[in-house]
Amino acid sequence: MKRLLFTGTLLVFIFTLSCKSSEGITPGDPEQFNPRTRAKNQIDGLLDEHKPSEALQWIYHYQSLEEAPDLDYEGLEKKALREIGSQLDQSVEDREYRKALSLYNSLDVAERTDIAGDFDEESLKLEYVKNLLEFRKSGAAAVMVTQGFIPLEAASDEDLQYFARRFTAGENRKALQAVASEIRGRGLSLESSAVEFLNTPVTMEDLLEGTVTVWVDKGLRIDRGVGYPDRSIGSGFFIDKDGYILTNYHVIESEVSSEYKGYSRLFIKLSDDRGEKIPARVVGWDRHFDIALLKTEIEAPYVFSFAGKDKFNLGEQIFAIGSPGGLNNTITSGTVSALRRPLQTMGEAIQVDVPINPGNSGGPLMNSNSEVKGVVFAGITGFEGVNFAIDGEYVKKLLPQLYEGGQLEHSWIGIGGYQAYRSLEVLYVNPRSPAEGLGLKRGDRILSVNGQKVYRNQDVRDIVLGLPVGTMVDIEWENAEGEVNHSPVALALRPDVPLKEAVNRDTRENLIPPMFGMVLNLVGRQQYTVDYVYTGGSADEASISRGDTITLRRWQVNEKEGYVLMQFVFKGVKAGYLESAVQLGAGLESAIFF
Numbered sequence: 001m002k003r004l005l006f007t008g009t010l011l012v013f014i015f016t017l018s019c020k021s022s023e024g025i026t027p028g029d030p031e032q033f034n035p036r037t038r039a040k041n042q043i044d045g046l047l048d049e050h051k052p053s054e055a056l057q058w059i060y061h062y063q064s065l066e067e068a069p070d071l072d073y074e075g076l077e078k079k080a081l082r083e084i085g086s087q088l089d090q091s092v093e094d095r096e097y098r099k100a101l102s103l104y105n106s107l108d109v110a111e112r113t114d115i116a117g118d119f120d121e122e123s124l125k126l127e128y129v130k131n132l133l134e135f136r137k138s139g140a141a142a143v144m145v146t147q148g149f150i151p152l153e154a155a156s157d158e159d160l161q162y163f164a165r166r167f168t169a170g171e172n173r174k175a176l177q178a179v180a181s182e183i184r185g186r187g188l189s190l191e192s193s194a195v196e197f198l199n200t201p202v203t204m205e206d207l208l209e210g211t212v213t214v215w216v217d218k219g220l221r222i223d224r225g226v227g228y229p230d231r232s233i234g235s236g237f238f239i240d241k242d243g244y245i246l247t248n249y250h251v252i253e254s255e256v257s258s259e260y261k262g263y264s265r266l267f268i269k270l271s272d273d274r275g276e277k278i279p280a281r282v283v284g285w286d287r288h289f290d291i292a293l294l295k296t297e298i299e300a301p302y303v304f305s306f307a308g309k310d311k312f313n314l315g316e317q318i319f320a321i322g323s324p325g326g327l328n329n330t331i332t333s334g335t336v337s338a339l340r341r342p343l344q345t346m347g348e349a350i351q352v353d354v355p356i357n358p359g360n361s362g363g364p365l366m367n368s369n370s371e372v373k374g375v376v377f378a379g380i381t382g383f384e385g386v387n388f389a390i391d392g393e394y395v396k397k398l399l400p401q402l403y404e405g406g407q408l409e410h411s412w413i414g415i416g417g418y419q420a421y422r423s424l425e426v427l428y429v430n431p432r433s434p435a436e437g438l439g440l441k442r443g444d445r446i447l448s449v450n451g452q453k454v455y456r457n458q459d460v461r462d463i464v465l466g467l468p469v470g471t472m473v474d475i476e477w478e479n480a481e482g483e484v485n486h487s488p489v490a491l492a493l494r495p496d497v498p499l500k501e502a503v504n505r506d507t508r509e510n511l512i513p514p515m516f517g518m519v520l521n522l523v524g525r526q527q528y529t530v531d532y533v534y535t536g537g538s539a540d541e542a543s544i545s546r547g548d549t550i551t552l553r554r555w556q557v558n559e560k561e562g563y564v565l566m567q568f569v570f571k572g573v574k575a576g577y578l579e580s581a582v583q584l585g586a587g588l589e590s591a592i593f594f
Contacts, residue, residue: 097128138170139240174305210302235363238300247362284402322363
């Protein structure tokens with residue numbers, strides 16, 4: 001199991017970036033400084049690249065300016081909308097329903113769903129699930145049903161019976177229960193095989209059979225001339241009858257990491273007494289949420305089901321199954337200790353007091369109904385009973401993408417946020433992100449995304465999670481003058497470690513607020529005055545306050561180790577202007593960006 005270590009270094013904020021097209025401008029051409037030329041070249045470039053949603057964002061943006069460039073906005077909008085409609089038709093024909101839904105969502109934000117013709121969101125979602133079932137990906141289809149992704153009431157009687165047959169064959173119990181409830185609500189009969197499966201109780205032996213030990217053999221490790229077996233051991237559980245298994249990314253990292261150059265082979269062991277090593281392969285993975293989907297060529301002895309939309313409750317009783325130290329068939333119980341622990345860059349963890357040890361990583365965290373609500377992933381070294389799990393809601397959103405294979409890609413807007421009291425303020429806008437050019441400044445407030453009120457960085461990430469690159473969303477924000485604006489934004493690809501790019505592309509003065517939580521004004525060579533200090537940042541922790549003076553001594557970026565150091569001498573108001581030498585550190589990973 002992954003262990004988390006606490007250090008004394010002050011680590012604070014980070015941020016990210018993306019891309020904006022600027023094709024069509026010839027270096028040295030005076031026309032490149034003409035606002036009309038720049039705007040037209042940018043929009044034309046995006047249309048030529050077949051990025052109509054991104055083009056629409058900038059069409060609407062330029063059109064909204066008080067001094068809007070003189071362009072044929074109506075013609076450009078029609079061209080972009082035609083391209084979206086064409087791509088939507090092709091996506092449906094190619095059965096790329098995730099892309100089709102992204103395009104439809106962009107039309108919805110633009111209030112032009114008439115371009116979609118006979119397609120609507122409900123029908124696209126239903127076809128998406130049917131396609132997954134047809135291609136024997138019942139685990140992904142099942143979570144879509146259990147989380148309410150598709151409106152079963154909109155499905156035809158024939159579709160419902162098809163879902164019931166496939167979920168019965170795939171032994172996806174929770175999804176079948178939802179479908180059966182809709183079928184019976186219509187006064188229809190459920191097939192006898194489905195009734196028999198639902199009436200069969202789940203035993204503890206079933207749960208044990210559905211849990212596996214994950215082994216990663218890394219050959220021999222040489223220590224002082226002696227060879228020792230080098231292996232990673234974790235847990236996993238079946239979520240599909242066709243042999244798909246969920247586990248943690250850090251358990252199988254050597255199988256997919258480009259940085260690992262050694263020997264690595266992946267196996268699983270079932271819960272029986274034979275101890276046979278069964279070969280497996282990695283299908284999809286995501287390091288940000290520490291999740292991975294494996295595939296083995298055996299039929300699952302038991303298939304776990306995810307719980308519905310129910311959230312974790314403090315004090316809720318939970319159970320975990322895993323292989324601590326390789327000892328399989330280990331069941332432990334406990335309660336939920338805390339929620340919203342910010343231990344991941346893109347999500348929040350659940351803290352539990354279930355006894356968990358190395359080897360439990362990747363095992364299921366279940367409620368009293370034997371339904372999966374999370375995946376065990378970490379604990380803190382030296383603290384007994386302080387362990388963590390990935391919230392099952394994240395896993396359900398990511399699972400369809402994991403089935404597609406490879407490393408997951410995430411979308412983002414390009415804003416670093418500061419969580420004030422009941423308010424989400426803009427802390428940083430990357431100059432090459434989708435948010436660039438919208439007029440957002442530090443201190444502006446993000447009010448809602450796609451009509452949903454947001455107060456935390458995670459609120460926005462939860463809305464954006466799972467949406468493909470190019471999907472358009474609507475941002476409502478308020479500036480310092482109290483003016484409320486609506487801005488359509490096309491999501492871009494989120495960099496894996498955004499700060500690695502930002503530190504090479506922006507000025508120190510712009511980077512210091514999101515990294516160290518203070519705003520500086522340059523008054524001389526390497527000399528600054530402190531204009532503002534954000535509560536909870538590393539500057540605040542170091543007792544730096546507004547009006548202090550700072551002389552920068554050293555600025556060090558260590559990408560390999562993943563940190564930035566800032567060494568300076570400051571005269572503090574609170575300390576009677578006595579000089580103090582301070583070093584602040586910021587990690588290259590952060591959870592402030594969306």
